[in-house]
Amino acid sequence: HSYGWYLDQQTPPGGTHYFGQDTWMNFYMNDPVGNATLTAAEEARVLGGEGSMWGEQVDDTDIDVRVWPRNCGTAAALW
Helix, strand or coil: CHHHHECCCCCCCCCCCHHHCCCHHHHHHCCCCCCCCCCHHHHHCCCCCCCECCCCCCCCCCHHHHHHHHHHHHHHHHC
């Protein structure tokens, strides 16, 4: 379920918010396990995650506004 933490998404899953400005909520609500059926031992091995930023859809004019609100949501979810 790492797709939910790809920071370069134009419209993340979970609906569109106020003109895409508050999409950090989608990243915060992303469940790294999803609907996978894991044993307690398997779930214990889920140690964290990462927010991945690809460069095709950003440049120096919009990378900060794309990365930081979204990665803050990711970090809070993984805390």
